[in-house]
Amino acid sequence: MAITGTFVVPTPKVASGSASPWVGFDGDTCGNAILLTGVDFTVTYGKVSYNVTMSLTSTYALYEENAERITENYEEGSSLVTLTSSGTMEFTGASAGLVAGGTLGPSTADTINIERNFKVLISVTLGSPTVTVKYIGS
Numbered sequence: 001m002a003i004t005g006t007f008v009v010p011t012p013k014v015a016s017g018s019a020s021p022w023v024g025f026d027g028d029t030c031g032n033a034i035l036l037t038g039v040d041f042t043v044t045y046g047k048v049s050y051n052v053t054m055s056l057t058s059t060y061a062l063y064e065e066n067a068e069r070i071t072e073n074y075e076e077g078s079s080l081v082t083l084t085s086s087g088t089m090e091f092t093g094a095s096a097g098l099v100a101g102g103t104l105g106p107s108t109a110d111t112i113n114i115e116r117n118f119k120v121l122i123s124v125t126l127g128s129p130t131v132t133v134k135y136i137g138s
Helices: none
Strands: 002-007 017-025 035-044 047-056 067-072 088-097 114-116 119-126 131-135
Touching (some): 067 088
Antiparallel strands (some): 017 035, 114 119
């Protein structure tokens, strides 16, 4: 399986805060292996700093069952940073190459919106071959 796609690292428009947008493979259904890659960003007094992240949590081969795109707060020290707006992120050219040949786009994928107290904070819209993730707010 080959997975390709492109995303533009977001430019936060807040005075301060943090978030971690990333893509992962096999994290939703596989308990033995997950591959994550993305960025952590922190805004302090309007100045943005970025840290590129990548993690493979197992020596097992990836199951290649699913791919996910997530924005979450990350851990700093022993606590989570406050999640801030990552604006709208658009992933273009998203596709997965199938072992049997051909490709599969995101238009039929499952989506999970991030909610708190029954209010959507981050929404996902699927197209083909585009995925749009929009931070709505707290």
